[in-house]
Amino acid sequence: MGNTLIALAVAVVGVAGTLIASVLSPRMLARIQAEQFERQQRAADAQWIREQRVAEVEKRRACYVTANSGYRRHRIELMKYLWLVHKAEVTASARADLEETRHSMHTAFAEAQMVASDAVLRELDAMTVTLAGAYSRTLLLADGDPQPGWSFEEIQTELLRLGDRWKDMRGIMRADLGVDPGPADA
Template identity: 65%
Template sequence: MWHRERQITDLEQRRQCYVTANSGYRRYRVELMNYLWLVHKGEVTPQGRADLEDARHAMHAAFAEAQMIASDPVLAELDAMTHTLSRAYSRTMRLEEGNPRPGQSFEEIHAVLAGVGDQWQAMRGAMRADLGVGPASDGPPAVGP
């Protein structure tokens, strides 16, 4: 009986971790897009910067939690999304400083951020499959006899 209860607890812990991660990554992407627009329009404000940094720190905290709980396939997807968003962040900061590298214009950064749909779908799909609710799963995860 204890084994089954532990499996149920572990499943709920992963589910909550994935909700937090999905929410945190989504918020960070939105704030990064908002900030990119502020940079583009030359209207960066301390509040805009604070909103971005709050979302960025929340995403990093969600990622740190996931590193302790998530399955390997989910962690691989989160790692890839973290990399994509981190690159967009650093490119946005260089654009704000007036030092964009070739291929890092507003339009190109915006296209990356707007085009993460397939990557997002893969990340969410890995989470759902790990929880036994996605199409990649064969039904609910095993919770013991």
């Protein structure tokens, strides 16, 4: 009888194991698949976040390029116009060119207000104020009604000083993009 009981016990354990395995196996498989799905979901989420960050940086970079170009172009055109005022050779075409670059600068500034960092916006705001002041003083000078203390030379000096300020602004833009600011005198 001892062997019979052992054989019966082994048979019961074997049958029970087979029955339990058929119940536990799908559960374990489901758990493994759920964990695998969660890992894939986390990886996909992380990839999406990386792609969004790259797209955001690219958008800011394009904005900074446009702003930098627009502001520089307006400054150069303003310096050319100031020189024409000084030589008394202002033309309607020169005034139209100045206005076109001014509007391009304002468009670039409007775009920057939507995507630029606070540090870059502070620099652009200051640059805008300085350029607007030089613009209005230049127009008053052209009309023969200069503001006291703002002769041709003083306006020109202010516009030339903006070149140094450009280096600071460029460094802030590059730092915001995670790029080495580069040499200060480049």
